[in-house]
Amino acid sequence: MRMYDVIVKKRDGGELSKEEIEFFVKGYTNGEIPDYQAAALTMAIYFKGMTQEETATLTQAMVDSGETIDLSAIKGHKVDKHSTGGVGDKVTFIVGPLVASVGVPVAKMSGRGLGHTGGTLDKLESVKGLQIEMSKEEFIHNVNEHKLSVAGQTGNLAPADKKLYALRDVTGTVDSLPLIAGSIMSKKLASGADSIVLDVKTGSGAFMKTLEDSEALAREMVNIGNNLGKNTVAVISDMNQPLGFEVGNANEIREAAEILQGKRVEDLRELSLEIASHMTVLAEVFSDYEEAYQALEKNLENGKAFASFRKLIEAQHGDTAMIDDLSLLPQASYDIEVAAEEDGFVSAIDAESIGVAAMYLGAGRATKDDEINHGVGITLQKKIGDEVKAGEALVILHSDEENAQASINKVKEAYNISKEKVESPTLIHKVIK
Known part of the structure; x- marks a missing residue:
């Protein structure tokens, strides 16, 4: 098989076979296919697109290019949540404890921020002593014991995606729907969850500025997840203004903790309950969305969700005094x-x-x-x-x-x-x- 033939086939609008896609991903990852040929193919994909089957195959090939995280030692149905990014987005700190409070394991692999504000890990590290680097054994123990842990991404997850993204970033091919969707989903699928809920942002503070583009991305990612055997739901949420009232790191942790203690910040509360409800339905803890929403809303009000958050901080060696007294x-x-x-x-x-x-x-x-x-x-x-x-x-x-x-x-x-x-x-x- 020649890379030249793969490029020409896609340039002319053809559908690439599983073997051709795997040949490209494997060859590019290990350095056998040069950047200029990879750039030619990504530009051809940019203009000609990919079918659902091609996109799913590309995503799986990127997953298979590196390690995958085996979470089989965690008891129960593991549901992951991913946001496409926004300003003031501290939803993970509300959703994780909410979902854990009804017994669903949340094994969250997160990253650091580059750009507007800090990432999930940066925000968590506002709490003195909190550790986000831990062994796989400790991570699994924490999830089994407390139903929740948030850790830094470890291992060599989807290296093909990392290499391809760097190339797309400098060749004008970032804005390709199948390549964006494949990039996001390859990392989610490599992280070992059984089901996935996606929070796809739309508006001035989002990667996708229009509702039409956001919906197209959401459908593409849901199709990938479902085609690869992971039940996937996408919630399209607004990012035409920051979520909640706080933007930063410690102040976002403070706002999330206050919501878990019953404070009504309506947009954050509504979105968190929406995402958590879909997660718990996918985990089959509740039979439908309405039942899930009511139970989770109750746990916001009775302190169970906040107790899960406090346990997360304690289990990861954070100073719980800062959670008991947010002014610290x-x-x-x-x-x-x-x-x-x-x-x-x-x-x-x-x-x-x-x-x-x-x-x-x-x-x-x-x-x-x-x-x-x-x-x-x-x-x-x-x-x-x-x-x-x-x-x-x-x-x-x-x-x-x-x-x-x-x-x-x-x-x-x-x-x-x-x-x-x-x-x-x-x-x-x-x-x-």
Whole structure:
């Protein structure tokens, strides 16, 4: 088999066979196929697309290119959750404890952040002493014992995806639906869960800016999961403004803990219950969504979900005093108000700009070597649909610099004030199974 023939076949709109796709993934991963030929194929895929069967085969080949995590020693039906990324997205810290509180094991492999704000692991490390690096044995023990553990990705998961993504990033082929979907799902499938719930974001702070594109990506990923034997559900949720009111690291942990203690932050609460309900139905703990939602809502109110969160912190050697007294979490030196310059109503918030403003403060990484500052961040005072008076705070910046002008400017860019009141955006657009 020649790579040249594979490229020409796809260039001309042909459907690649299982053998041809596996030949490409294996050859590119081990260095036998050069970058220029791989780039030619990804560009051909960009223009000609792939069938559902091709995309599933590509994803499985990327899974098979490295290690897979064997979670068979964990008792029960393991359900994973993945978000395509957003600003203020601390849903994992609410959903994990919620799902664990009804006995469903959550073995969560997460990553660090690059860009707007910190990743799941960065946020968790706001808690003093908390360890996200652990042996496989300790990880499995924690899930069996407490139904929940969150760890850094270990091993050589889907190396073909890592290599292909780096190539796509510099050859203009990132925005290819089958390649995006395959990239995300290869890592999820290698992580060993039995079922998967995807939180696919749409809007200004999301990778996919339009609902149409987000739905196409969601359907592609659900098809991959189901074709490869994993029951998969996608929830398309709004990211036209940050989730909740906190953006950063320690302040996002604080907000998640407060919700687990019964505080009503409506968008975060609703989305967390939505995702957790689908996860527990896939795990067959509840027969339908309504039954699951009611039971999980009860566990938010009776303290069981918060107890699961506290147990997660304790089992991973975090300082539980910081969870019992949230004021002990890291805090910045200065609180800086960014005020509205006119009366009106908040009509739009560019979520990505809010994330960039937080990154300027030190809450995220501009490069992978940057250090995260856990104490800095942003607290939104106004969201879409809220009335605001001139001089009233739109956000509060938590900064270790007395003058955070770059962040202030970015926040001002993010907010749009209109004379007419607008409705808050729909949070959950669609569920795809």
